[in-house]
Amino acid sequence: MIVTVTLNPALDLTYTVDALVPHGTHRVSAVAERPGGKGLNVAGVLAQLGEPVVATGLLGGSTGARISDLLAGHGITAAFVPIAGETRRTVAVADGDDATGFWEPGPLVSAHEWTAFLDRFRALVGAGDVVALSGSLPPGVPADGYATLIRLAADAGAQTVLDTSGEALRHGLAARPDLAKPNAAELAELFPAEPAEPAEPAEPRAAGVAGAAGAAGASAAAAAGVLACGARAVVVSRGPLGLLASDAGGVWEAAPPERLAGNPTGAGDACVAALARGLRDRTPWxxxxxxAVALSAAAVAAPVAGSVDLDTYHRLLRALPPRT
Amino acid sequence: MIVTVTLNPALDLTYTVDALVPHGTHRVSAVAERPGGKGLNVAGVLAQLGEPVVATGLLGGSTGARISDLLAGHGITAAFVPIAGETRRTVAVADGDDATGFWEPGPLVSAHEWTAFLDRFRALVGAGDVVALSGSLPPGVPADGYATLIRLAADAGAQTVLDTSGEALRHGLAARPDLAKPNAAELAELFPAEPAEPAEPAEPRAAGVAGAAGAAGASAAAAAGVLACGARAVVVSRGPLGLLASDAGGVWEAAPPERLAGNPTGAGDACVAALARGLRDRTPWxxxxxxAVALSAAAVAAPVAGSVDLDTYHRLLRALPPRT
Structure with missing residues (x-):
């Protein structure tokens, strides 16, 4: 079973307006509501693929209740822990040209609520499961929150995929997740200068490498840095350049065979969905x-985050023979 | 007892941002939530004054549930009828200079839900009550919805104050509300050209009139037009120019003794709160x-709609000796 963890979910609202007029009053012609937050995007993609998935995390108030209702409509099993605070909203105002975003701050999580979540997590996660840990930590959750969950999952015999940034990523890596999935910006934040050469540099396996010395050189070095921080494997998402994977056994790359126009929000979450499924099934790199490349691109081709365009997914899979 | 009717309530959200950047992403530093819609503003002012008030109308979904929670926190007795649709939100983005507003459309109300509301209204309203009918009608409620409620209230021995616009106002006036409270813009919409002289022009009572032949001339003529449409009395709100009242017995005016800076949203609702209380107590014009002038001005001095600045209210009441 795959378990997605979303500690700071959101109700994502998209308002359609004719044109954005600062200091004007706008009658919204259409309102779209969806469960938001990176972990819920991962769960949405897995549910669309027909994979069993349980979504857990923290939900509060009437906004949290609305997210629960929407998840049920998407066929996602929800196992959230209630909190006293109100779950946040995000509002995106789409005007035909582009979108203007407003992000509410997350609710404050009490120490008692965090303890209740840890209890729920222990009860939920078992041997053979894969746990995807995605997104930011809300105020009140300790910076090493993901590290604690990674250790609990390992104790239970489950594997973990970590997709976060900043301090939460740094602490999480030290707990040795099975896979970390930073993007280029998150890597740059983690290693502001060029990362030091890791103590045990991963040795590229020639068969799996394409151009590791070229454009991928910097990413490969940063990926090695992530391994040195503790991750057992790392996949760096690089937008249209594709993915670079590294573990103790080598480095692999894959890139989309074509450039897709669309909405890149949620592409990284679709990538995590593929990686979690692959970890579960022990799929070779x-x-x-x-x-993962095909599913990420299929998310770009879908209009909203948390879903993929299945036609694009299957078309790209056929065009992307695995490099062996 | 005063009963406020809000058929198209809203959850009013105010987002504080540093500056509005079209097509940018904004971290909202503060989120304020309040029950919105004109009828709920009237109820909020009455509750703040310590007047018994029951708020009824239509509420749906998790947004409706949130409004119920907020009303309980404001000490307002709520007697809403549930609907299947989601109650709307409004978002105001305040950037220090001014606010940018986004108004969701109201939910569709089914014929069955409207019938259920009429049953609830009949059960709720009794002899001696005053019913304030405020704001727009949501989709699905017939254009003569307020007219139906005015007739039901009259049958029960209750009085009515009508504060709406457009077709809902036109139909409502024909049902002979005890008082209508249009503002200048609503009057201009009701009478696109100069209104015809009513068949029985109201005769100004000299003692109560100040300048009826001056700036108030047009308003007095329009007020007479409202009486000709069916209202038993009318109060026209004219912003800083104050109020003009008219009934079969004459015309009266009152204006604020000073100009107040602040937020004019909700001033008309505070006026309706005063008028409803006055109808209940048979207060002379x-x-x-x-x-009503003092309470409207006190609403301008309060930061958000649905509340008044009590110090301003009492100060203006002392400065506004009734003209007898």
Whole structure:
């Protein structure tokens, strides 16, 4: 079973207006509501693929209740822990040209609520499960919150995929997740200067490498830095350049065979969905990266985050023979 | 007892941002939530004054549930009828200079839900009550919805105050509300050209009139037009120019003794709160208009709609001796 963790979910609202007029009053012609937050995007993609998935995390208030209702409509099993605070909203105002975003701050989580979540997590996660840990930590959750969850999952015999940034990523890596999925910006934040050469540099396996010395050189070095921080494997998402994976056994790359126009929000979450499924199924790196590239691109082709365009996914999978 | 009717309530959200950047992403530093819609503003002012008030109308979904929670926190008795649709939100983005507003459309109300509301209204309203009918009608409620409620209230021995616009106002007036409170813009919409002289022009009572032949001339003629449409009395709100009242017995005016800076949203609702209380207590026009002017101005001095600045209210009441 795959378990997605969303500690700071959101109700994502999209308002359609004719044109954005600062200091004007706008009658919104259409309102779209969806469960938001990176972990819920991962769960949405897995549910769309027909994979069993349980979404857990923290939800509060009437906004949290609305998210629960929407998840039920998407066929996602929800196992959230209630909190006293109101779950946040995000509002995106789409005017035909582009969108203007407003992000509410997350609610404050009490120490008692965090303890209740840890209890729920222990009860939920078992041997053979894969846990995807995605997104920011809300105020009140300790900076090493993901590290604690990674250790609990390992104790239970489950694997973990970590997709976060900043301090939460730094602390999480030290707990040795099975896979970390930073993007280029998150890597740059983690290693503001060029990362030091890791103590045990991963040795590229020639068969799996394409151009590791070229454009991928910097990413490969940063990926090695992530391994040195504690991750057992790392996949760096690089937008249209595709994915670079690294573990103790080598480095692999895969790139989309074509450039897709669309909405890149949620592409990283679709990538995590593919990686979590691949970890569960012990899929070899070449097949796994091809799948993750195709699913990420299919998310770009879908209009909203948390879903993929299945036609694009299957078309790209056929065009992306795994490099073996 | 005063009963406020809000058929198209809203959850009013105010987002504080540093500056509004079109097509940018904004971290909202503060979120304020309040029950919105004109009828709920009237109820909020009455509750703040310590007057018994029951708020009824239509509420749906998790947004409706949130409004119920907020009303309980404001000490307002709520007697809403549930609907299947989601109650709307409004978002105001305040950037220090001014606010940018986004108004969601109201939910569709089914014929069955409207019938359920009429049953609830019949059960709720009794002899001696005053019913304030405020704001727009949501989709699905017939254009003569307020007219139906005015007739039901009259049958029960209750009085009515109508504060709406457009077709809902036109239909409502024909049902002979005890008082209508249009503002200048609503009057201009009701009478696109100069209104015809009513068949029985109201005769100004000299003692109560100040400058009826001056700036108030047009308003007095329009007020007479409202009476000709069916209202038993009318109060026209004219912003800083104050109020003009008219009934079969004459015309009265009152204006604020000073110009107040602040937020004019909700001033008309505070006026309706004063008028509803005055109808209940059979307060004579001069005292009633002085009270309504002071309470409207006190709403301008309060930061958000649905509340008044009590110090301003009492100070203006002392400066506004009723003209007898």
């Amino acid at each position: 070449p097949e796994l990266l091809a799948d | 001069p005292e009633l208009l002085a009270d």
